[in-house]
Amino acid sequence: MKLTVHTPPEVPLEAEILSPTSLAGLSEAEVSALIVHHGNRKEALGEFFSVNGKMNGRLELEGDLSFVKLIGQGMADGEMFIEGNVSGHLGCGMSGGRIVLNGDAQDWVGEDMTGGSITINGNAGHMVGSGVRGAEQGMLGGEIFVRGNCKNEAGGAMRRGLVAIGGNSGDFTGLNMVAGTVIVLGEMGIRTGSNMKRGSVISMNPARMIPSFSYSCTYQPIFLRFYLNYLRDVGFEIDDAWLNGSYQRWCGDAISLNKGEVLLYQS
Amino acid sequence: MKIRSTEITDTFAEAFKMSAARIIITAESDYWAMAAAQSVTGFATSVIGCRCEAGIEKTLSPKETPDQRPGVSVLLFANSTKGVGNRLVERIGQSVMTCPTTACFNGLDGTEEKFSVGEKLRYFGDGYQGSKVLNDRKMWRIPVMEGEFLIDDSFGIQAAVGGGNLLFLGKELSSTLQAATAAAEAMRKLPNIILPMPGGVVRSGSKPGSRYKALPASTNDAFCPTLRGSAPKTELGEDEACVLEIVIDGLDESSVAEAMRQGMHAAVEAGGEGLARITAGNYGGNLGQYKIGLHPLLQD
Amino acid sequence: MSSALRIVNGKIYDPANNIDGEVRDICIQDGKIVESVPGDTPKIDAHGMVVMPGGVDIHSHIAGPKTNLARKFQPEDHRYDPHPGTEFTRSGAGGIVPSTFATGYRFATLGYTTVMEAAVPPLSARHVLEELEDTAILDKGYYVLMGNNSFLHRMLEKGRMEEFRNAVAWWLNASKAYTIKLVCPGGDEQWKGDKNATINQIDEKIHSFDITPRQVIKALIDTANDLGLPHPAHIHCNNLGHSGNYTTTLDTMRAAEGRKAHITHIQFNSYGGEPGKNPTSKAKEISDFINENPNISADVGQVMFGKSVSMTADAPLAWMLRHVKERKWINCDTECESGCGIIPFEYQQNVYTHTLQWAIGLELFLMAKDPWRMVLSTDHPNGGSFLNYPRLIRLLMDRDFRKQEAAAVNQKALLSTSLLDLDREYSLQEIAIVTRAAPARLLGLKHKGHLGVGADADITIYDEHENREEMFKTARYVLKDGHLFIKNHEFCADPVGRIYQVAPDYDKKIEDEIRPFFDEYYSVQFDNYPVFDTHVETEIVPTYPVQ
Amino acid sequence: MTETMLLVPMRTAKQGVALNQGKLKDAYKKETSTVEIKQEDMDRLGLKTGDRVRLRAGTEEVIVSCKPRKEGKKVQDTATGIIFLPYGPISSALMTDGDTAGTGMPDSKHLIVEIEGPLAQEESDG
């Protein structure tokens, strides 16, 4: 099924029903009649989108989605392909299926995610794959791939799963991490891994570490080959040198459990 | 039935249900992968005394291994899933984790049964171990003095076939040994099987039971040429003065059978006139689950 | 528009008037229950339903500074339990500590119409009163913290009991509170003044004052009795939560020396065993004492499995809990008056101590000979949310359910208690006692908790249901002051509740003593401290001082 | 001369007092358009009290006057390359990045600016 924006919303449109899971089994007319929240008004989805085709596990969205929030919330299965920039909370609470976005996403991509995958072929905002405010742990599983850059707090309080950023990340990458893996192929901002308990933050560029991380050694982590190969398989450009390369291992955060690591590629 | 001058007895090898695992050992170089593989398969000729049977299946090129390093594939057999699992824990812990630069991966996908191996060995990390889960694969990273030892959390264990065998009955030692050696060499090239005995060949074939209570098996007197005159029953003809056996464990019956087929051809070629007969061991078909007939293998 | 109403055909449970399940009419006029109303009065047909007075909660943490801090620091909890507004009601957030409006609506949905906030320092009186004003539907009041009051400690130290009593009365007036609350007397003083120390036994000396907790307890129990407060001193005992604390509890109850006192969430103070080791149940010892001493009343403070928040004026206790698991922690000291600690918590069935606490609470209920003096509470949200009440009621009423639940808990802890030997099942009448009649009577709210002529027409009507949890989860009809606001389980109005306070007389000269103390040690002006009468509307409940 | 410096908007008692008089009044405008610079930096840039300087952040620029920063009496204050400007419409105008990093709060007290001065009188009037 394909949904195309014919009238862009004037204020934020909360459309958590936009997922293959929510639309499963619905006809064009039924989908058009679904209620979305345009600011403080309830309006029919058809007021903004034209709906075409049958729903068979694959949903396509296209158009000016820059004010559309919560796309793919709680998605459990199927595939969703999005052309255009989207607002916040893409794929939040997602448990399965796959989202591919050709465009940029704003903050909170995949917050509280437990499974499935999100691929963003543009840039993402803050808190990619991060836990919600106040919570002790965030992402419990699943994969988020951002081809471009993301901003602060990528993988914050993550417990399981993979966040991979093709470009640069902002500050506090892997903040409060409980476990899991964050890979940044570009450069990271400052204060990577603050308060992390366990887990790995990996970057292909040098980074300024907070002093509560201790340098251990430079070595060749075998496990990383699995990740880099996997990223190559899903379409990231992986330099062969990274596969065989040496990485600085920084242990931290000493303020917490001190069992996390930051691995920095040494060219 | 005869191939060239060698008689093929119309009998069958009686093989048993076993459980098996395949482990992939990788390392910085062929040398270290093989060192670990040899060690991990050491002293694993027979479940009777070693609690498992293990052997090297093949060497692997970097393209064939999960981490793209040189590797060796090893098969390990025992009588139960738990038996295999426990041996893996012991042997990988002692022979792979110890060996420089190695990593150790499960080589059997999609098995119904899995056994926690890395999950148990991780405790060696004394709290510093860490796990990684990627695409449903969970691995443990155990810190060691040289870096870290990477091992899969669990290993697949599948039903397998043990005790496939061929008996080479020769007129004298040298041609019998030639025949057996050639057969073993040919068989070792095949996938999914191992020959657990030294060099693939065993001379101390056994029968179940013993006059001594403590022993579960004892020498196969019916095939001992030196006892032809004293044993109550002998299987040897007058000119059969030397017997060697090849034991084959495999992941499935057809792999074992194929190995036996190729083994027989190779033996006949190499043994020449000296190889009088090829037969196989069985217990009348009452003990094993598989009966691999020799004649059917050679018909086509 | 006539404000009369008649409820017909319902089974009435009104223990205060000895009506136990009889089918009768209830007549309502101008917010009160009356003898009769004219024949053409509108009716509610309660056929097949159970009619009870509106529920009365004697001890909950629903408003004030610590409740609000607990709200503020748990966005992750509110997030998944929004409370949408309706045409008649305000919206809010739910979770373990709901917003004020949501608190009121959710209590009302259970059939509760009166709830008491259990602990607020007087310095925050304006705050709690403003929150109570914004707590929908309910009638309410609050207990003011006095167990760690520096001025009162000084009076006591000097043996100036007359001034002590006048000061207490001044403070009750100034804060517009309902009664005196003690929380771990002396404990907060040690906490603030002695690098986070605490005080456990009631005969230890309080840091920097030459007095003991026992003296504070005795003096405040006496003062509450002497002032004739409708509800006696409401006591959170010392040593709460620690193994072996039941002796402290017994000591505290003995300190009342026969005068009226209320021990709150007593379950948390009924533990045997050695300090620092696993607790054991001393429910029997505690129950026996209460059964034999009619001057003592208590509420249970049942622990229910699941999420809770420990929020207490017992600051050292919260710090102790923080060492169990390093979760986010709030501490807030209140000058000259109190301390406070907050920490999110979760009671788990498989944990020995948690099961033991759960079982002790139930033992206390089931061993109580006089349900009028052992009333229902979870110390919301400390032992669990008030939304657990229906489940708790089912545990009390349904032995089979209790056994079934007991099968899933930590068996080592369970078997160390006598819970499985207790076959008692509460009747509907007894439930009406522990959730309505008794708390109203203990609070001295004469118009509450019963359906006799002259009572406030706060009435709950439940569909009768064999599963008592389902039955008590949502009332079909609820009336407040004769005003129907829940009809067929839906809100149809949003009546405003009262705030009760006491205003005992005192000798105004005490102000001359308190004023200089304020000038020296408080950060607010003495004249700005008492809540202005214009601040909120309250209703004064009379006191009957002992001459 | 042009240099890159860190601009820290701040509150001062004077600004607070002027705020009460009214934000559209001269006292407030004056206080919020005078940047404080460490004497050492003033000297290097060739600035005197009352000189006009241009501050540029991204696409925005403002012209303010400058004065040497008063330092604590008993301490050695080592911060160079940091300039201070009382909060107001001018400091806000230099806050060109509205990104709050998911907090609601822009980096209001940490603005990287180019400082250029002293400006000629005509230029600063224009």
Next chain:
Amino acid sequence: MDSSVAAEPNIRVVKNATCTFCGCVCDDMELTVDLDQKRITKAKNACVLGKAWFAEHSVDESRPVAMIEGKEVSLDEAIDEAAKILVNARFPVIYGMSNSTSEAQRETVKMADLLSANVDSTSSVCHGPTGMGLQGVGEPTTTLGEVKNRADMIVYWGCNPSDCHPRLSTHYAVNPKGMYIPNGRKDRTVINVDVRSTTTTNIADVFVQVKPGSDFELLWGLRILVRGGKLNPAFEEQTGVPIDVIENLASRLMSCNYGILFFGMGLTMTRGRHYNASALHMLATDLNEHTHFVVKPARGHGNVTGADTVMSWQTGYPFGINFNRGYPRHEPGEFTTTDIMCRGEADAACIIASDPMANFAKPAIDHMKKIPMISFDPKPTPTSQAARVAFTTACYGINTPGTVYRMDDIPIPLRPAFESPFPSDLDILKPLVKRIRELKRAQY
């Protein structure tokens, strides 16, 4: 309760009045009021800021009570227009509140609920990140009286109370004698941590100068020491503070009897924001393993704390709240006003007693220029100038009674000095809410 006494005709003295300029909310003002001129001529006990606050809030009767598009209108007309703007909006934003009474704040949140609007206070550009720190890690804190009575260690971190909260030191924290601080200042150690020396540095015993933007690292270093660890040289490189100075600081903090960390925008408005505040909260929490330690954000406007407090009790969340879905949701960065404006999402705004047109980032101001705004302010400001509907209000505390929450959450009553011809925020909000309700009823 009435403590006002007539001193002479038309001069009134109000004792125990409350200054609502900053978060100290001092309630010991003695105001001399010229009732004829409707102005305060003297404010005894007030600090320099308080004096200006009282002196400058005279009444300018020439100002219209309400304006639409800059033209004078009646209050009713303006209320009607404001109600229409808000009811017609799909994403109305209500913002401000920190210079308003808690009574008005309660009504404001009620209005937001009724409108299914977005509501946010100036907290979000002040100590909002501190609130987020609280949500993340909790906070040990206190009322100011306990600081006066017990604190022998006072740390001012990234704040400058001598300029911004002058009486914080003189009245509450540093100078006064207290119950266990018999000698006042002599019994206390004052430490100032900042990127520069300020007037506050002059009253400190110890000044620690930290490199701009490295407070987080310094706090982290202190935490490591407090938790029994050691520091590596990178701490000195990154913070600019010598290791021995950090060690000395840590041991001083650990060895006091009762310590307090006051902090300000130096942490919340710089890179790291909420996490800087978290780090400070966690440092104080760690210190409680050794001694008693608390923190206190030195909050700005008179009742910004009240805004947090009121919103928390009514909605469960302190700021950045959205009612679009018929119930409150909270997400800093999403429902905070700067962000909403920068992204161009709001289609109307109601600004109560604050001035975002002067304080917000440039892109936010650009959007606000495009949408209909309503402003409540006693004085003309850039915001009131840009508003379609501008109300002139009475000044809280000077003209109107009510309750204000001090920076330590303590509610303080107001004693108005003289009557204003202008309505209070509450006086406008109540009929506005009523009008909104009518319009909404008519709409559906």
